[in-house]
Amino acid sequence: MAPASAAASRLVLTAFALAPTAPPMSAPARDSAADRPVVLQRHPVAIFTDPCLSGSSELPLLPLPDRRLPELEPGGEPFQLADPDTLIELIRSVIEPDGFETEMEWEIGWLDTGELLVTAPTEVHAKIGELLATLERDLVPSERLELRLLPGGVDAAGGATWVDRATADKRLAAAAPLHLVRVALRDLMPNGASSGTTRTYASGFDLEIAQGSFALEPQVGSYLEGIRVAVRGTRVEGGALVDLLVCASANAADHEVVTPDAQGFLNMKPALVTRATAGRIELPRVGFASFGGTVLLNEGKVLWLPVSIALASGSYEATLEVRCELGSSKPAATIEPVAIGDGGPLRLMLRRPPAAFLAPVTARDAAAADALVVPFNDRFFPEGCTMSFGESGNGEQLLYLARSVASAELDENFGTQLGPHPSGVLRSLLSPAASDRVSKALATFGAPDLAATLRGRIVVDGDVRGEFALPLVVDRVASLWTGVQVPLIARWEPKVSNDVMACVPRIESVLDGAALRFELSRGARGDLRLDVRGALQLLAAPPRLVMVDDAARQALHHYSARTATINERIALPARGGSVTLGGDVALELTLVPQ
DSSP states (O other): OOOHHHHHHHHHHHHHOOOOOSSOOOOOOOOOGGGSOEEEEEEEOHHHHSOEEOOOSEEESSSSOOTTSOOOOOOOOEEOSOOHHHHHHHHHHHSOHHHHHHOTTOEEEEETTTEEEEEEEHHHHHHHHHHHHHHHHHHSOOEEEEEEEEEOOHHHHTTOSEEEHHHHHHHHHHSOOSEEEEEEEBTTBOEEEEEEEEEEEEEEEEEEEETTEEEEEEEEEEEEEEEEEEEEEEEETTEEEEEEEEEEEEEEEEEEEEOOEEEEEEEOSSOEEEEEEEOOEEEEEEEEEEEEEEEEEETTEEEEEEEEEEETTEEEEEEEEEEEEOOSOOSOEEEEEEEOTTSOEEEEEEEOOOGGGSOOOEESSGGGTTOOOOOSOTTTSOSOOEEEOOOOOOHHHHHHHHHHHTHHHHHHSTTOEEEOOTTSOEEEEEOHHHHHHHHHHHHHHHSOSOEEEEEEEEEETTEEEEEEEEEEETTOEEEEEEEEEEEEEEEEEEEEETTEEEEEEEEEEEEEEEEEEEEEEEOTTSOEEEEEEEEEEEESSSOEEEEOSOTTOOEEEEOOEEEEEEEEEEEEOTTOEEEEEESSEEEEEEEEEO
């Protein structure tokens, strides 16, 4: 997958670079040049050309870093929405192109102050201003996503999912949020933000052996106590379809301080001499509720994602609140009129890909997008703890649909266009009627046809240990990771140099909680199909530090847990229903279509 910044730049620049490839468009009949005197005017475009920052399209769903996993590539490199040459080319192609080709006095230049210096008639300046205003309204963020971490889980939230603003505001008035993060939405571009406090801890130590001695070098880790989010929004009629990756975390208990002795053995030949050096490790226990999926945010509604789970170290209850302040912009933008030859006016349409063009969440490895990998520990699941935005491959289907709708005009009228771009944007030069038909067809294809609430309970031997409520959108993946992450001393590894051997502890993470993945689809007869994958691991007690009677292995953490893995595909009627999966450790699910 391309880096977030490069992909975002390519996508937005495509929308700007919609200059048609048909025969040159003629401007409407004009008066003589004397009747259209040119004037010099500046047009500010810094909002497009100034560097901006895009968020990474990947996000780890666990709050603590795992040293066994490779480091994520840094994201968020600065980029431009459009460079000055692209803007100038677009203006010359759309606004009376014959005039800019034939009139010697018509000129467009670029100023380093973030302005275009244009010499043209007054009415041309007016069209340029209208074009720039349309692009700004359509491509610059006018929506703002707000995500809060609220105290209390299912009980405090009443198990609700979509609620009205008045109800959500009452809850905010009663209890202030623990953390709040705001991020601007820009169509199809991932944006990221974080809010909270960075906590540090001693995650272990390295040994350095040289010339018959050894020393300890501490390893320091960090995590964010707060909210980290990557978001990509697509405006739809009446709201926004938002692809969301969230990791919200908080301290679940005090750090466990461990001071194991690092043992060294010096070969004195024929005797072995033991030396010890104390090291210090701080093992935090971090509670978290991470979410990856697509949410449908209607105007006037607020989304609650409540989670409550009983753990060995105590209960963890939280609610993620998602709300979007929508602007006045619409899902599509148009510029009109544009004339070709002696024909009637046609419309140049800037059209975004429909929402269905993008798949929201995949595994980090696109080749294993349907797999859920959870780093509970080495003995339970393989490595992996990141999710990312993916791309679907139905662009050809969209193009076929659009051309089918506009086939009559494409066959009959010279100069009409409807063509693809590698990044998925369709560019068209059609009559207003045909353009509207294509827009409606694509909007219907891309709009989600079903949203539902999935309520779940985690039950162990008849006792309810956890509850949650998630939004589901048809053909979109939703993942929930929740619980407490606990690093522990899993093993020791020896290092040998210059007849000296020393041992260093290796830290791994164990998860007390659940990692679940859901995907909802609709059958040919209207029935619902729910794909459920995931794992549950609930500790019987916090990990216990045990001193080992071994000079090379000073201490280890022991723990016991109830575990279950789930991989089921369930058929439900169109009105929804309930199902229970698992055995002694069970997952009870109830699907309620909206």
